[in-house]
Amino acid sequence: MTDTPSPVTASAPAPAAGGNTDLLGLYRTMRRIRSFEERVGELFVRGLSAGSMLHLSIGEESAAAGVASAMRPQDTFTTHHRGHGIFLARGADPARMMAEIAGKETGYCAGKGGSMHIADMALGHLGANAIVGGGIPAVVGAGLAAKRLGTGSVSVAFFGDGAMGQGILYESMNMAALWDLPVMFVCINNQYGMGTRVDQATRNEAFDERARAFGLAAGMVDGEDVEAVAAVAKDLVDGARAGRPAFLAISCYRFFGHARMDKSPYRAEEEELAGRQRDPVKIARAALLERGIAGVSALEAMDAEIATEMDATIDFAAASPAPPLASMFRDVFAVGEPEPEPVRTRLDRVLSKEIR
Numbered sequence: 001m002t003d004t005p006s007p008v009t010a011s012a013p014a015p016a017a018g019g020n021t022d023l024l025g026l027y028r029t030m031r032r033i034r035s036f037e038e039r040v041g042e043l044f045v046r047g048l049s050a051g052s053m054l055h056l057s058i059g060e061e062s063a064a065a066g067v068a069s070a071m072r073p074q075d076t077f078t079t080h081h082r083g084h085g086i087f088l089a090r091g092a093d094p095a096r097m098m099a100e101i102a103g104k105e106t107g108y109c110a111g112k113g114g115s116m117h118i119a120d121m122a123l124g125h126l127g128a129n130a131i132v133g134g135g136i137p138a139v140v141g142a143g144l145a146a147k148r149l150g151t152g153s154v155s156v157a158f159f160g161d162g163a164m165g166q167g168i169l170y171e172s173m174n175m176a177a178l179w180d181l182p183v184m185f186v187c188i189n190n191q192y193g194m195g196t197r198v199d200q201a202t203r204n205e206a207f208d209e210r211a212r213a214f215g216l217a218a219g220m221v222d223g224e225d226v227e228a229v230a231a232v233a234k235d236l237v238d239g240a241r242a243g244r245p246a247f248l249a250i251s252c253y254r255f256f257g258h259a260r261m262d263k264s265p266y267r268a269e270e271e272e273l274a275g276r277q278r279d280p281v282k283i284a285r286a287a288l289l290e291r292g293i294a295g296v297s298a299l300e301a302m303d304a305e306i307a308t309e310m311d312a313t314i315d316f317a318a319a320s321p322a323p324p325l326a327s328m329f330r331d332v333f334a335v336g337e338p339e340p341e342p343v344r345t346r347l348d349r350v351l352s353k354e355i356r
Ligand SMILES: Cc1ncc(C[n+]2csc(CCOP(=O)(O)OP(=O)(O)O)c2C)c(N)n1
Pocket: 055, 080, 081, 082, 130, 131, 132, 159, 160, 161, 162, 163, 190, 192, 193, 194, 254, 258
């Protein structure tokens, strides 16, 4: 395809929460997520990440971009352990995210949350959670608060197919339905819960039927098509805002291992090759070219701009200081809680037999 002039410039604005519903904007959000995740992999290889557990959302970008595009700035959300892309799509600064993943003081949680426990109240991120299903009930509380305070905001829980086997999801869906809360449950079905394929974990993969049984509005969508995700998400998020809680399952494929150390020995190469054909970024790019929305050089320029932005996140993280030891208990306990006594002072006291 030739590089035809485009009515839309490739330098779409940075993804703000609730914006970028057009295909170019959705593509940009997905491209930023993929580039960021690739840099997270690099951070790990360079030995700069704090801890070894890094879960990349490569292949799942349409879920983050599509659902985030249906949300508004005041909306809140929780994520599972694979939530980098969702937070980016909700307007996170990738440099502060990378610093957090590197355990640095400049990170969103001053380096104490890391990849799996990142949170930021200013952007409505109520917290990523390493416990499968652990972030789900918080949105029921947030939804109840929003309803009682009349804020008009929706709270969205993002989780994996593994959480479909957790009882807390069903308790949460029941309460959300019973109280007509502005809440949405989003299952990112990447076909695997660690090494277990979804069809080995459940007899019925029509997850929307389970949600309907509780009285929720529910949908299922193929994550290959980011526009379809955005459209169905908009319907459901709008409904949730009007007091009709919702559920959406998005089907996609986890391109790589569960975490950085996992080489996926439990799945065949042919399956992986076929799964990686379901690439929402490539498919959106092809559609942009096909429809003449953007040309090759415009997209290449956008990709290059994003690559530069994301390269800088590693430099920022590497150059940032580690949190000082004296700050160990800061930001860890609720405001007003007395800080626990440092282990060293306590040990000194015990050893000097001040306490028995
Ligand atoms: C309650 C609980 N059980 C087990 C684990 C170990 N574990 C971590 S991630 C994971 C699989 C999660 O799969 P899924 O929910 O589909 O998310 P994905 O990793 O595919 O994004 C498991 C079993 C855990 N963290 N929490």
